[in-house]
Amino acid sequence: MEVYLVGGAVRDALLGIAGGDRDWVVVGQTPQAMRDRGFRAVGRDFPVFLHPQTQEEYALARTERKSGRGHRGFVVDADPSVTLEQDLARRDFTINAIARRPDGTLVDPFGGVADIEARVLRHVGPAFAEDPLRVLRAARFMARFAPLGFRVADETMALMRAMAESGELAELVPERVWQELVRALASKAPSAFLRTLRECGALAVVLPEVDALYGVPQRAEFHPEVDTGVHVELVCDMAAELAPGDDVVGFAALVHDLGKARTPAHVLPRHLGHEHAGLKPLGELCERLKVPVAHRRLAEVACREHLNVHRLAELRDDTVHDLLARCDGFRQPGRIAQLALVCEADKRGRTGHRDDAYPQGPELLRLLEAAAAVRAGDVLAALPEGRTLEGPALGAALRKARIAAIHEARTL
CATH class of the missing domain: 1.10.20 (Histone, subunit A)
Structure with missing residues (x-):
């Protein structure tokens, strides 16, 4: 078989970072020929097979033609005549459109190696605009690669802006939006995800409750960054640092201050009662994106209780108990540990405060342990x-x- 290693495994090797799963493209074969070799078909929408020994994915080279709106509206052609270059041409970014031959040499028809060296995220071609999900993928890649110095190419950002304006992002199914969001929140720089989407106008479409926080002022003595949207970016990045890869904590960090967008203008920059005001937009977001229960419950707790945790030392003993009980902490102590992390991220996710101590976190856990010991x-x-x-x-x-x-x- 004519087989090439493609996609993320090639890209990450060139970046010198640990890669995940390896994906392969097979040129010049038919589905029946793959089955005859012992491969097991798993693809629903296009021919993908699992290797009989390694269980790695092998996909037949294919092209795609736009046939409708949204990211599902494509007709796939996996004829044996499809070339490797044609397969690479349908991919999203040049850094993902590089293949490696068995002898280690690269096939790089779109300049992906040069873009890796220049730290540029650039779309392969005009077909990029046919799939609205790619706007979110660009933002998610930035959440992963911005710490390495990557930026979105100007022409790619202009195309993403046009895609957001076209209205096609509204066609994205909630599950795919959620999938890209949680992967971004589990990355090193979720703030880059938010900034990228906002720059192209997509944040207001997919996460309007978060987009509404930008431009909302806070009291400078508590929030030197002033802008609530900037604060949320800092909190998300701090959560990613405190709880690497934990998208449950990351989601709660993202939505903990949604109520600040609903503060009446005459009250600003104060935000009295924003904790409870945030529960309604949080519920709307969770319903729309079909957010899993574990993410939703921690997010609700963090939204409602973060100020109480900040002033833990001032709370009466019975108030501390009732806080723990409201959070279901006696049955789910892990939720309190996650809440402590979200609150620490909130406190340290402010300009000039990233190195502040947060004794409330361990103290909350210590008091939970003391109370829970009583049966x-x-x-x-x-x-x-x-x-x-x-x-x-x-x-x-x-x-x-x-x-x-x-x-x-x-x-x-």
Whole structure:
């Protein structure tokens, strides 16, 4: 078979970074010929096969022709006459349109190697505009590669801007938008994802609740960066640093301040009650993108409680207990650990404050541990002989005992 290594594996090797899965292109073969060699077909929309030993993906060289709106509107041709160069021409960016022969030499018809050296993300050709999902892919690649010095080529940004203006981004299915978003949030620089989408006008289409934060002022004594959108960028990057690869924490960091976009103009730059005001736009975003439950629950908790965690030292013992209970922390202590990370990212995601200490995080976990150590069985065991409690009465007694444990832990 005429086989070439393609895509991310080639690109990442040239960048000197660890790559993930390896993808292969097969030229001059038919689906039946692949099956005859023991490959197992897995592609639904075009011919993709798994190698019988390595289980790596081998795709027949193919071309694509636009047949409708959205990222699904394509007709695929995987005829054996399709050349490697034709297959590479349908790809999104030049840095992804490089193939490697078995002898190690490269096939680079669109200058991808030069763009890697220049740190430029550039589209391969005009067919880029046929798939609106590629706008999000560009932003997601920037979330990964901006720390390496990459920028979007001017002509690519102009094309992305035209695509956003065309209205085709509205055709994207929620699952694909969510997939690109979480991959960006798990990258090193989620801020680059937001900035790229905003620069081309796509952020207002796919994440209008986040786009609305830009230009909203905050009090400079607490937020030297002033602009709420810039603050969210800093918080997302700090979350990526504190919890690398954790897109659950990353999503909560992204949406924790959505309520600030709803502050009446005459109140600005103060944001009284923005925590609760953010729950409605958060719910709308989650419904639209079909956000998974784990992401949504932490996001709701972070939106509602982040100011309470910031002022943890000022809260009464019973207020601390009730905060933990509202977050379901006694059943899901991991959620409190994630909340602490989001709150730390919020506090340190401000201009000039990235190196600040955040003692509230470990203190919140310490108080949770003290309270959670008290069980219903402990309360019942402490009752006088012959007495028992159940239902709401047991719940009230357990709450009281846990508040006492929090108080004792704070006096140590």
